[in-house]
Amino acid sequence: MGRTNVLSSALPSIVLVHGALTDASVWHGVARRLHTAGAVAHAPALPMRSLAQDAEYLRGFLDRVPGPVVLAGHSYAGAVISHPAVTASGTVAALVYVAAFQPDTGESAGELNAKFPGSLLTPDNLDVTPNPLGGNDLILRPERFGEVYAADVEPTHAAVMAACQRPIDPAALGETLPGTPSWRTLPSWALISTQDRSLPPAILRFMAERAGSQLVEVESAHAVPVARPAEVADLILTAARAIRPSR
Template structure:
């Protein structure tokens, strides 16, 4: 068991909550790492960034942070991170740059099945929440999970205000100044695989590519945990 290690903070993305990390968390805890997986509001990029920053300010010592899906946009924003963050891990995630949006990145290359036909919006006070339609969830998000698990994820979605996908970063992307690792999902119908490859190469990330759909932390928790541990080691 490891000791005196940095805290690992896991940031979930849109359409799932922190439970997407459960298999990863168990493995990292068994290796002695302190792990935290906050519940993100998903009401806007700037507000999610502010929320994460306030959360990180309560964490003592060095931090390695991982983001899944839209969580990658959040950890790409310099306003989200404290000086304690030593490394970034992007898991089937946006590696958003300054002056671009997650929405444009998602459609920069063909292949995303996250479309008006597969999604539904529901109003909340002050905005709209976007969900994947239950009948499309497995195909778009979790094609390599067993149908029962995919159905549970579909029923328990954490929606996002789609306006968040049209917001830009507050400054130069964090991956321009911090070392980064990326898990590229090679069978992704949410964020196209070619988009993930493009973003990881641009960032100079250390890349592991796995033949998996978008719910990579659920389908491949051991490999995801191993990549995060590689980031811990590489950030020393």
């Protein structure tokens, strides 16, 4: 039996959830390191049409993943992994917020990001267009993507990310969290990206401290899973080892 299989039996499953304006590829570097460490990681792609729909989609995905599960969310996905529908199955054992929203009952991602100054996710940097299947699509203007989202990502890579954005319906960002957020009942860890121009560090700290999450700070912009995959993977492994199943 190879090293990876031996270690993976001692670690929980890990599910990596991407945020708005990116897709599951944002986790490539993190997933590679998790697999090298012996963990089994999965990275689904969200529809990003509404918070409720994303939560239901993720819950259905989790039904196919052996528990216990460490659930990690980046950016908008923090709201998704906080949704009570996601953890209703009982397999999620820990949460990791990576430069991510941690809304409380009745709060929305958009409301939280306006709570402190500093975000460059402003109307002049965004494009909203009708989706031909209904609703709207929001993206960052490609020429602004690097500065706003990925300032410490290699410029050619950042340009590819800008060209490959996965739009979100802006209504999802205004949708409030129903019920009790999952971070009130599960252990959580949070990464603060200290050079973040999308979610200001002040709001990230406010949410993480309110949730009682174990904090780490990383000098990075918002695309921290891409720019600093080793630090992100280390935090996720810390959570995984804290709740690893008994053998």
